[in-house]
Amino acid sequence: MDVLVIGAGVVGLTTAVCLAEGGLEVGVVAAEPPRRTTSMVAGAMIGGPVFTEPMDSAVWWQRTSLAEFTALAADPDTGVRVARGRLVSRIGEQPPPWAADLPGYRPCEPDEHAGFPVAFWISSPLVDMPRYLGYLELRLLAAGTRVEVREVTSLGGAPVVVNCSGLGARELAGDPEVRPVRGQHVIVSNPGIEDFFFEGGFESEWTSFMPHEERVVLGGNASDGDWNDQPDPRQTQEILDRCAAVEPRLAEARVLGVEVGLRPGRPSIRLEEEQVHGTRVIHCYGHGGVGVSMSWGCARDIAARLL
Structure with a gap:
Protein backbone atom coordinates (compact mmCIF):
# COMPACT_ATOMS: atom_id res chain seq x y z
CA MET A 1 0.00 0.00 0.00
CA ASP A 2 1.00 3.64 -0.45
CA VAL A 3 -0.58 5.00 2.71
CA LEU A 4 -1.80 3.53 5.99
CA VAL A 5 -4.43 5.52 7.86
CA ILE A 6 -4.64 4.77 11.57
CA GLY A 7 -8.07 5.43 13.06
CA ALA A 8 -11.62 4.84 11.83
CA GLY A 9 -13.41 7.82 13.32
CA VAL A 10 -14.77 10.54 11.08
CA VAL A 11 -11.35 12.15 10.52
CA GLY A 12 -9.64 8.86 9.65
CA LEU A 13 -12.43 7.64 7.35
CA THR A 14 -12.71 10.96 5.54
CA THR A 15 -8.95 11.12 5.03
CA ALA A 16 -8.88 7.56 3.71
CA VAL A 17 -11.73 8.36 1.29
CA CYS A 18 -9.92 11.40 -0.08
CA LEU A 19 -6.65 9.50 -0.58
CA ALA A 20 -8.23 6.35 -2.03
CA GLU A 21 -10.44 8.31 -4.42
CA GLY A 22 -7.32 10.25 -5.40
CA GLY A 23 -5.75 7.06 -6.71
CA LEU A 24 -3.53 5.90 -3.84
CA GLU A 25 -3.49 2.37 -2.44
CA VAL A 26 -4.80 2.99 1.06
CA GLY A 27 -5.10 0.77 4.10
CA VAL A 28 -7.11 1.65 7.21
CA VAL A 29 -6.43 0.06 10.57
CA ALA A 30 -8.12 0.92 13.85
CA ALA A 31 -8.52 -0.42 17.36
CA GLU A 32 -12.30 0.04 17.07
CA PRO A 33 -14.70 -0.11 14.10
CA PRO A 34 -16.29 3.18 12.99
CA ARG A 35 -19.53 2.62 14.88
CA ARG A 36 -17.67 2.23 18.18
CA THR A 37 -15.64 5.43 17.88
CA THR A 38 -16.37 8.73 19.59
CA SER A 39 -17.52 10.08 16.21
CA MET A 40 -20.53 7.79 16.41
CA VAL A 41 -22.03 9.76 19.31
CA ALA A 42 -21.46 13.27 17.92
CA GLY A 43 -24.40 15.68 17.49
CA ALA A 44 -23.36 16.90 14.88
CA MET A 45 -23.84 20.47 13.64
CA ILE A 46 -21.49 21.98 11.07
CA GLY A 47 -20.75 25.68 11.07
CA GLY A 48 -20.86 28.40 13.68
CA PRO A 49 -17.85 30.29 15.05
CA VAL A 50 -14.35 28.81 15.15
CA PHE A 51 -12.48 28.98 18.45
CA THR A 52 -10.04 26.15 17.76
CA GLU A 53 -6.27 26.51 17.39
CA PRO A 54 -4.42 26.83 15.09
CA MET A 55 -7.02 29.49 14.26
CA ASP A 56 -6.09 30.36 10.67
CA SER A 57 -5.92 26.72 9.61
CA ALA A 58 -9.05 25.80 11.58
CA VAL A 59 -11.08 28.50 9.82
CA TRP A 60 -10.06 27.05 6.44
CA TRP A 61 -10.69 23.47 7.57
CA GLN A 62 -14.19 24.35 8.70
CA ARG A 63 -15.07 26.37 5.60
CA THR A 64 -13.93 23.48 3.42
CA SER A 65 -15.97 21.03 5.50
CA LEU A 66 -19.03 23.27 5.43
CA ALA A 67 -18.97 23.34 1.64
CA GLU A 68 -18.56 19.54 1.47
CA PHE A 69 -21.38 18.81 3.92
CA THR A 70 -23.70 21.29 2.21
CA ALA A 71 -23.13 19.45 -1.06
CA LEU A 72 -23.62 16.05 0.61
CA ALA A 73 -27.01 17.21 1.91
CA ALA A 74 -28.34 16.87 -1.65
CA ASP A 75 -28.04 13.08 -1.29
CA PRO A 76 -30.45 11.62 1.31
CA ASP A 77 -28.32 8.49 1.64
CA THR A 78 -25.53 10.45 3.34
CA GLY A 79 -27.48 11.24 6.51
CA VAL A 80 -26.73 14.94 6.04
CA ARG A 81 -29.38 17.66 5.75
CA PRO A 125 -25.81 21.06 7.92
CA LEU A 126 -26.79 18.45 10.52
CA VAL A 127 -25.14 15.04 10.33
CA ASP A 128 -26.83 11.85 11.50
CA MET A 129 -23.58 10.13 12.48
CA PRO A 130 -24.63 6.43 12.38
CA ARG A 131 -25.91 6.87 8.83
CA TYR A 132 -23.02 9.10 7.81
CA LEU A 133 -20.28 6.77 9.05
CA GLY A 134 -21.98 3.97 7.14
CA TYR A 135 -21.99 6.16 4.04
CA LEU A 136 -18.25 6.84 4.41
CA GLU A 137 -17.54 3.12 4.82
CA LEU A 138 -19.45 2.33 1.61
CA ARG A 139 -17.64 5.09 -0.23
CA LEU A 140 -14.31 3.75 1.03
CA LEU A 141 -15.25 0.24 -0.02
CA ALA A 142 -16.13 1.47 -3.50
CA ALA A 143 -12.61 2.93 -3.69
CA GLY A 144 -11.15 -0.48 -2.86
CA THR A 145 -10.45 -0.11 0.87
CA ARG A 146 -11.98 -1.57 4.00
CA VAL A 147 -11.27 -1.03 7.70
CA GLU A 148 -9.12 -3.61 9.46
CA VAL A 149 -9.86 -3.76 13.19
CA ARG A 150 -6.88 -4.71 15.32
CA GLU A 151 -4.60 -3.33 18.00
CA VAL A 152 -2.25 -0.63 16.73
CA THR A 153 1.05 -0.33 18.58
CA SER A 154 3.35 1.60 16.24
CA LEU A 155 3.44 4.28 13.55
CA GLY A 156 4.58 2.01 10.74
CA GLY A 157 3.37 -0.40 8.09
CA ALA A 158 3.57 1.72 4.93
CA PRO A 159 5.82 4.38 3.35
CA VAL A 160 3.36 7.01 4.61
CA VAL A 161 1.29 6.72 7.79
CA VAL A 162 -1.52 9.15 8.62
CA ASN A 163 -2.16 9.13 12.34
CA CYS A 164 -5.84 9.87 12.98
CA SER A 165 -5.95 7.89 16.22
CA GLY A 166 -7.74 10.53 18.29
CA LEU A 167 -7.38 9.90 21.98
CA GLY A 168 -5.14 6.93 21.16
CA ALA A 169 -2.44 9.38 20.02
CA ARG A 170 -1.64 9.98 23.67
CA GLU A 171 0.14 6.61 23.69
CA LEU A 172 0.72 5.97 19.99
CA ALA A 173 2.42 9.33 19.33
CA GLY A 174 3.67 9.77 22.89
CA ASP A 175 1.77 13.05 23.19
CA PRO A 176 0.86 13.91 26.79
CA GLU A 177 -1.08 16.98 25.62
CA VAL A 178 -3.86 14.69 24.38
CA ARG A 266 -5.68 19.04 22.98
CA PRO A 267 -4.69 22.74 23.25
CA SER A 268 -4.34 22.79 19.46
CA ILE A 269 -5.25 20.39 16.65
CA ARG A 270 -2.07 18.69 15.50
CA LEU A 271 -1.78 18.42 11.73
CA GLU A 272 1.92 18.17 10.98
CA GLU A 273 4.55 15.80 9.63
CA GLU A 274 7.58 14.05 11.07
CA GLN A 275 9.87 11.15 10.24
CA VAL A 276 9.50 8.14 12.56
CA HIS A 277 12.11 5.42 11.96
CA GLY A 278 12.20 6.23 8.25
CA THR A 279 8.40 6.45 7.86
CA ARG A 280 6.73 9.66 6.77
CA VAL A 281 4.10 10.25 9.43
CA ILE A 282 1.37 12.86 9.11
CA HIS A 283 -0.36 13.44 12.43
CA CYS A 284 -3.99 14.58 12.44
CA TYR A 285 -5.56 14.44 15.88
CA GLY A 286 -6.64 16.53 18.86
CA HIS A 287 -9.91 17.80 17.38
CA GLY A 288 -11.83 17.74 20.65
CA GLY A 289 -15.52 18.30 19.95
CA VAL A 290 -15.05 19.65 16.39
CA GLY A 291 -13.82 16.53 14.58
CA VAL A 292 -16.87 16.29 12.31
CA SER A 293 -16.88 19.98 11.39
CA MET A 294 -13.13 19.90 10.60
CA SER A 295 -13.03 16.47 8.94
CA TRP A 296 -13.19 17.34 5.25
CA GLY A 297 -10.89 20.32 5.60
CA CYS A 298 -8.23 18.29 7.38
CA ALA A 299 -8.61 15.43 4.91
CA ARG A 300 -8.24 17.76 1.94
CA ASP A 301 -5.18 19.34 3.59
CA ILE A 302 -3.56 15.89 3.91
CA ALA A 303 -4.56 14.91 0.39
CA ALA A 304 -2.90 18.03 -0.98
CA ARG A 305 0.38 16.89 0.59
CA LEU A 306 0.22 13.37 -0.86
CA LEU A 307 -1.53 13.56 -4.23
Whole structure:
Protein backbone atom coordinates (compact mmCIF):
# COMPACT_ATOMS: atom_id res chain seq x y z
CA MET A 1 0.00 0.00 0.00
CA ASP A 2 1.00 3.64 -0.45
CA VAL A 3 -0.58 5.00 2.71
CA LEU A 4 -1.80 3.53 5.99
CA VAL A 5 -4.43 5.52 7.86
CA ILE A 6 -4.64 4.77 11.57
CA GLY A 7 -8.07 5.43 13.06
CA ALA A 8 -11.62 4.84 11.83
CA GLY A 9 -13.41 7.82 13.32
CA VAL A 10 -14.77 10.54 11.08
CA VAL A 11 -11.35 12.15 10.52
CA GLY A 12 -9.64 8.86 9.65
CA LEU A 13 -12.43 7.64 7.35
CA THR A 14 -12.71 10.96 5.54
CA THR A 15 -8.95 11.12 5.03
CA ALA A 16 -8.88 7.56 3.71
CA VAL A 17 -11.73 8.36 1.29
CA CYS A 18 -9.92 11.40 -0.08
CA LEU A 19 -6.65 9.50 -0.58
CA ALA A 20 -8.23 6.35 -2.03
CA GLU A 21 -10.44 8.31 -4.42
CA GLY A 22 -7.32 10.25 -5.40
CA GLY A 23 -5.75 7.06 -6.71
CA LEU A 24 -3.53 5.90 -3.84
CA GLU A 25 -3.49 2.37 -2.44
CA VAL A 26 -4.80 2.99 1.06
CA GLY A 27 -5.10 0.77 4.10
CA VAL A 28 -7.11 1.65 7.21
CA VAL A 29 -6.43 0.06 10.57
CA ALA A 30 -8.12 0.92 13.85
CA ALA A 31 -8.52 -0.42 17.36
CA GLU A 32 -12.30 0.04 17.07
CA PRO A 33 -14.70 -0.11 14.10
CA PRO A 34 -16.29 3.18 12.99
CA ARG A 35 -19.53 2.62 14.88
CA ARG A 36 -17.67 2.23 18.18
CA THR A 37 -15.64 5.43 17.88
CA THR A 38 -16.37 8.73 19.59
CA SER A 39 -17.52 10.08 16.21
CA MET A 40 -20.53 7.79 16.41
CA VAL A 41 -22.03 9.76 19.31
CA ALA A 42 -21.46 13.27 17.92
CA GLY A 43 -24.40 15.68 17.49
CA ALA A 44 -23.36 16.90 14.88
CA MET A 45 -23.84 20.47 13.64
CA ILE A 46 -21.49 21.98 11.07
CA GLY A 47 -20.75 25.68 11.07
CA GLY A 48 -20.86 28.40 13.68
CA PRO A 49 -17.85 30.29 15.05
CA VAL A 50 -14.35 28.81 15.15
CA PHE A 51 -12.48 28.98 18.45
CA THR A 52 -10.04 26.15 17.76
CA GLU A 53 -6.27 26.51 17.39
CA PRO A 54 -4.42 26.83 15.09
CA MET A 55 -7.02 29.49 14.26
CA ASP A 56 -6.09 30.36 10.67
CA SER A 57 -5.92 26.72 9.61
CA ALA A 58 -9.05 25.80 11.58
CA VAL A 59 -11.08 28.50 9.82
CA TRP A 60 -10.06 27.05 6.44
CA TRP A 61 -10.69 23.47 7.57
CA GLN A 62 -14.19 24.35 8.70
CA ARG A 63 -15.07 26.37 5.60
CA THR A 64 -13.93 23.48 3.42
CA SER A 65 -15.97 21.03 5.50
CA LEU A 66 -19.03 23.27 5.43
CA ALA A 67 -18.97 23.34 1.64
CA GLU A 68 -18.56 19.54 1.47
CA PHE A 69 -21.38 18.81 3.92
CA THR A 70 -23.70 21.29 2.21
CA ALA A 71 -23.13 19.45 -1.06
CA LEU A 72 -23.62 16.05 0.61
CA ALA A 73 -27.01 17.21 1.91
CA ALA A 74 -28.34 16.87 -1.65
CA ASP A 75 -28.04 13.08 -1.29
CA PRO A 76 -30.45 11.62 1.31
CA ASP A 77 -28.32 8.49 1.64
CA THR A 78 -25.53 10.45 3.34
CA GLY A 79 -27.48 11.24 6.51
CA VAL A 80 -26.73 14.94 6.04
CA ARG A 81 -29.38 17.66 5.75
CA VAL A 82 -29.34 21.45 5.91
CA ALA A 83 -31.51 22.53 8.83
CA ARG A 84 -32.63 25.71 10.52
CA GLY A 85 -31.85 26.23 14.18
CA ARG A 86 -31.21 28.62 17.02
CA LEU A 87 -27.86 29.50 18.53
CA VAL A 88 -28.26 30.95 22.01
CA SER A 89 -26.08 32.12 24.88
CA ARG A 90 -26.40 33.33 28.45
CA ILE A 91 -23.40 35.61 27.87
CA GLY A 92 -23.98 39.13 26.54
CA GLU A 93 -27.08 40.94 25.37
CA GLN A 94 -26.74 41.04 21.58
CA PRO A 95 -25.61 38.53 18.94
CA PRO A 96 -21.83 38.73 18.41
CA PRO A 97 -20.53 40.53 15.30
CA TRP A 98 -19.61 37.28 13.50
CA ALA A 99 -23.18 35.98 13.70
CA ALA A 100 -24.45 38.12 10.83
CA ASP A 101 -22.06 36.32 8.45
CA LEU A 102 -23.57 32.90 9.14
CA PRO A 103 -25.94 31.36 6.56
CA GLY A 104 -29.60 32.02 7.32
CA TYR A 105 -28.88 34.53 10.09
CA ARG A 106 -31.87 36.23 11.68
CA PRO A 107 -32.23 37.60 15.22
CA CYS A 108 -34.84 35.74 17.24
CA GLU A 109 -38.16 37.35 18.04
CA PRO A 110 -38.82 37.98 21.76
CA ASP A 111 -40.89 34.79 22.10
CA GLU A 112 -38.14 32.69 20.48
CA HIS A 113 -35.37 33.33 23.03
CA ALA A 114 -36.31 30.41 25.33
CA GLY A 115 -35.01 32.40 28.30
CA PHE A 116 -31.60 33.18 26.79
CA PRO A 117 -30.57 36.85 26.39
CA VAL A 118 -28.76 36.12 23.12
CA ALA A 119 -30.61 34.11 20.48
CA PHE A 120 -30.55 34.03 16.68
CA TRP A 121 -31.42 31.71 13.81
CA ILE A 122 -28.97 30.21 11.34
CA SER A 123 -28.95 27.43 8.74
CA SER A 124 -26.41 24.64 9.05
CA PRO A 125 -25.81 21.06 7.92
CA LEU A 126 -26.79 18.45 10.52
CA VAL A 127 -25.14 15.04 10.33
CA ASP A 128 -26.83 11.85 11.50
CA MET A 129 -23.58 10.13 12.48
CA PRO A 130 -24.63 6.43 12.38
CA ARG A 131 -25.91 6.87 8.83
CA TYR A 132 -23.02 9.10 7.81
CA LEU A 133 -20.28 6.77 9.05
CA GLY A 134 -21.98 3.97 7.14
CA TYR A 135 -21.99 6.16 4.04
CA LEU A 136 -18.25 6.84 4.41
CA GLU A 137 -17.54 3.12 4.82
CA LEU A 138 -19.45 2.33 1.61
CA ARG A 139 -17.64 5.09 -0.23
CA LEU A 140 -14.31 3.75 1.03
CA LEU A 141 -15.25 0.24 -0.02
CA ALA A 142 -16.13 1.47 -3.50
CA ALA A 143 -12.61 2.93 -3.69
CA GLY A 144 -11.15 -0.48 -2.86
CA THR A 145 -10.45 -0.11 0.87
CA ARG A 146 -11.98 -1.57 4.00
CA VAL A 147 -11.27 -1.03 7.70
CA GLU A 148 -9.12 -3.61 9.46
CA VAL A 149 -9.86 -3.76 13.19
CA ARG A 150 -6.88 -4.71 15.32
CA GLU A 151 -4.60 -3.33 18.00
CA VAL A 152 -2.25 -0.63 16.73
CA THR A 153 1.05 -0.33 18.58
CA SER A 154 3.35 1.60 16.24
CA LEU A 155 3.44 4.28 13.55
CA GLY A 156 4.58 2.01 10.74
CA GLY A 157 3.37 -0.40 8.09
CA ALA A 158 3.57 1.72 4.93
CA PRO A 159 5.82 4.38 3.35
CA VAL A 160 3.36 7.01 4.61
CA VAL A 161 1.29 6.72 7.79
CA VAL A 162 -1.52 9.15 8.62
CA ASN A 163 -2.16 9.13 12.34
CA CYS A 164 -5.84 9.87 12.98
CA SER A 165 -5.95 7.89 16.22
CA GLY A 166 -7.74 10.53 18.29
CA LEU A 167 -7.38 9.90 21.98
CA GLY A 168 -5.14 6.93 21.16
CA ALA A 169 -2.44 9.38 20.02
CA ARG A 170 -1.64 9.98 23.67
CA GLU A 171 0.14 6.61 23.69
CA LEU A 172 0.72 5.97 19.99
CA ALA A 173 2.42 9.33 19.33
CA GLY A 174 3.67 9.77 22.89
CA ASP A 175 1.77 13.05 23.19
CA PRO A 176 0.86 13.91 26.79
CA GLU A 177 -1.08 16.98 25.62
CA VAL A 178 -3.86 14.69 24.38
CA ARG A 179 -6.50 14.18 27.06
CA PRO A 180 -10.07 12.88 27.29
CA VAL A 181 -12.93 15.35 27.42
CA ARG A 182 -15.90 13.24 28.42
CA GLY A 183 -19.31 14.01 26.96
CA GLN A 184 -22.74 12.45 27.43
CA HIS A 185 -25.75 12.55 25.13
CA VAL A 186 -29.29 11.28 25.58
CA ILE A 187 -31.01 9.86 22.50
CA VAL A 188 -34.80 10.11 22.30
CA SER A 189 -37.41 9.36 19.66
CA ASN A 190 -38.22 12.36 17.48
CA PRO A 191 -41.69 13.75 18.32
CA GLY A 192 -41.71 15.84 15.14
CA ILE A 193 -38.90 18.33 15.77
CA GLU A 194 -37.05 19.68 12.72
CA ASP A 195 -35.10 22.70 14.04
CA PHE A 196 -31.94 22.34 16.10
CA PHE A 197 -30.99 24.27 19.25
CA PHE A 198 -27.48 24.91 20.55
CA GLU A 199 -26.22 26.90 23.53
CA GLY A 200 -22.79 28.47 23.14
CA GLY A 201 -20.49 30.10 25.67
CA PHE A 202 -20.62 27.08 27.96
CA GLU A 203 -17.88 25.53 30.06
CA SER A 204 -19.04 22.22 31.49
CA GLU A 205 -22.73 21.84 30.56
CA TRP A 206 -25.19 23.31 28.08
CA THR A 207 -28.53 22.82 26.38
CA SER A 208 -28.68 21.43 22.87
CA PHE A 209 -30.81 19.17 20.74
CA MET A 210 -30.05 17.94 17.23
CA PRO A 211 -33.05 16.35 15.46
CA HIS A 212 -32.55 13.63 12.90
CA GLU A 213 -35.13 11.62 11.02
CA GLU A 214 -36.23 9.27 13.79
CA ARG A 215 -34.23 10.43 16.80
CA VAL A 216 -33.03 13.53 18.60
CA VAL A 217 -29.58 13.86 20.18
CA LEU A 218 -29.83 15.81 23.45
CA GLY A 219 -26.84 17.42 25.15
CA GLY A 220 -24.62 18.16 26.57
CA ASN A 221 -21.64 18.37 28.88
CA ALA A 222 -17.85 18.27 28.95
CA SER A 223 -15.63 16.90 31.70
CA ASP A 224 -11.95 17.54 31.02
CA GLY A 225 -9.59 14.70 31.94
CA ASP A 226 -12.43 12.29 32.73
CA TRP A 227 -11.82 8.72 31.48
CA ASN A 228 -15.20 7.37 32.67
CA ASP A 229 -17.05 5.97 29.64
CA GLN A 230 -20.17 4.88 31.54
CA PRO A 231 -23.45 6.85 31.53
CA ASP A 232 -24.25 8.95 34.58
CA PRO A 233 -27.99 8.75 35.49
CA ARG A 234 -27.89 12.15 37.17
CA GLN A 235 -26.47 13.77 34.03
CA THR A 236 -29.08 11.98 31.94
CA GLN A 237 -31.90 13.55 33.94
CA GLU A 238 -30.27 16.98 33.90
CA ILE A 239 -29.93 16.87 30.12
CA LEU A 240 -33.55 15.77 29.71
CA ASP A 241 -34.77 18.53 32.03
CA ARG A 242 -32.77 21.28 30.29
CA CYS A 243 -33.92 20.28 26.83
CA ALA A 244 -37.58 19.82 27.84
CA ALA A 245 -37.57 23.31 29.34
CA VAL A 246 -36.81 24.66 25.86
CA GLU A 247 -38.87 22.18 23.82
CA PRO A 248 -41.77 20.69 25.86
CA ARG A 249 -42.38 17.93 23.29
CA LEU A 250 -39.11 16.36 24.41
CA ALA A 251 -40.52 15.75 27.91
CA GLU A 252 -42.70 12.93 26.56
CA ALA A 253 -40.22 11.53 24.03
CA ARG A 254 -39.14 7.92 24.55
CA VAL A 255 -35.53 7.53 25.66
CA LEU A 256 -33.73 5.30 23.17
CA GLY A 257 -30.32 5.31 24.78
CA VAL A 258 -27.58 7.19 26.55
CA GLU A 259 -24.21 7.58 24.85
CA VAL A 260 -20.84 8.57 26.28
CA GLY A 261 -17.87 9.66 24.20
CA LEU A 262 -14.34 10.64 25.13
CA ARG A 263 -13.42 13.55 22.90
CA PRO A 264 -9.71 13.79 22.00
CA GLY A 265 -8.90 17.12 23.63
CA ARG A 266 -5.68 19.04 22.98
CA PRO A 267 -4.69 22.74 23.25
CA SER A 268 -4.34 22.79 19.46
CA ILE A 269 -5.25 20.39 16.65
CA ARG A 270 -2.07 18.69 15.50
CA LEU A 271 -1.78 18.42 11.73
CA GLU A 272 1.92 18.17 10.98
CA GLU A 273 4.55 15.80 9.63
CA GLU A 274 7.58 14.05 11.07
CA GLN A 275 9.87 11.15 10.24
CA VAL A 276 9.50 8.14 12.56
CA HIS A 277 12.11 5.42 11.96
CA GLY A 278 12.20 6.23 8.25
CA THR A 279 8.40 6.45 7.86
CA ARG A 280 6.73 9.66 6.77
CA VAL A 281 4.10 10.25 9.43
CA ILE A 282 1.37 12.86 9.11
CA HIS A 283 -0.36 13.44 12.43
CA CYS A 284 -3.99 14.58 12.44
CA TYR A 285 -5.56 14.44 15.88
CA GLY A 286 -6.64 16.53 18.86
CA HIS A 287 -9.91 17.80 17.38
CA GLY A 288 -11.83 17.74 20.65
CA GLY A 289 -15.52 18.30 19.95
CA VAL A 290 -15.05 19.65 16.39
CA GLY A 291 -13.82 16.53 14.58
CA VAL A 292 -16.87 16.29 12.31
CA SER A 293 -16.88 19.98 11.39
CA MET A 294 -13.13 19.90 10.60
CA SER A 295 -13.03 16.47 8.94
CA TRP A 296 -13.19 17.34 5.25
CA GLY A 297 -10.89 20.32 5.60
CA CYS A 298 -8.23 18.29 7.38
CA ALA A 299 -8.61 15.43 4.91
CA ARG A 300 -8.24 17.76 1.94
CA ASP A 301 -5.18 19.34 3.59
CA ILE A 302 -3.56 15.89 3.91
CA ALA A 303 -4.56 14.91 0.39
CA ALA A 304 -2.90 18.03 -0.98
CA ARG A 305 0.38 16.89 0.59
CA LEU A 306 0.22 13.37 -0.86
CA LEU A 307 -1.53 13.56 -4.23
